[in-house]
Amino acid sequence: MDGTLVDTEPYWMAAETRLVDAHGGTWSHEQGLALVGMGLEDSARIFQAAGVRMGVHDIIDHLTDDVMVQLKTTGVPFRPGARELLANLRAEGIKTALVTMSMRRMAETVVELMDFEAFDIVIAGDDATRPKPYPDPYLQACDALSVTPAEVVAIEDSPNGLRSAVASGAATIGVPLMVSLVGAGAHTVWGSLEGKTVSDVTAFHAAHRAAEGARE
Structure with a gap:
């Protein structure tokens, strides 16, 4: 978040x-x-x-x-393209989860200020069995959504978040903001979410799974 x-x-x-x-x-x-x-x-x-x-x-x-x-x-300063990408994902029927280390009451405040139902579930800092960079928050989100990590794309802006998502087994996109993501393990880095669509996300996921399969 x-x-x-x-x-x-x-x-x-x-x-x-x-x-x-x-x-x-x-x-x-x-x-x-x-x-x-x-x-x-x-x-x-x-x-x-x-x-x-x-x-x-x-x-x-x-x-x-x-x-x-x-x-x-x-006010809530949404990052460029984030709300639009979420709306696009929801319109296509793709499950979404918010995985944040902020407290649930704050996460719910942000979610409630969105003008559509953006997330199926929220895993907040007070829900996680262990915080990021441990994989627990993402694994808990997978369980709640009834999906496997191999089916998931995670989007993160911090090294700890990236390490958490990668350790869970999710295909992971880094979108830097305030800190460098070099060396944090992102499978790809996008400069921004602005203009990104479901097609971009699914193409990244397919390419990542194909690369993983070739290494096995």
Whole structure:
């Protein structure tokens, strides 16, 4: 979600900076970038190490609340082509899942602001048995959709997200935003989702499966 469907990373970074500042610490843009795609509990422990005197779940709730306020006051900044590609997939009857490390209440807020039923299921950070980069969130999504990872295309903007999707066995597309995806294992990288259609996704999936079959 964050960075792939919607460009909320600046919201998260602003919330992080305010939180650390309030506890007398300092927080840099580079530190914020290092958290992109990381599970919220792991991120919270980093904030504790930076001087935030709050419990892990209190930190998660505080940051989530801050970002949700920004979403409600500033709006949801959808990434170019993301909403259009989802609508195209849904029109073709293709199952879709949102796999995010954000809390479910925030994910549902974003989904509710879309003007069509974009996802069959949501796997959020508080649903995952283990966070990205473990494969668990994607495997849980596959189970919920009654599909195998070999049938899935995952789209991710972060190294941790890519590692999670690749480890699950899904064919994986990287769409970079704030951090480099070099070395994260994406099966292909698209500069943007703008102009992408179901045909592009299915062609990528077919080519990936053919390449996998040739290696077996």
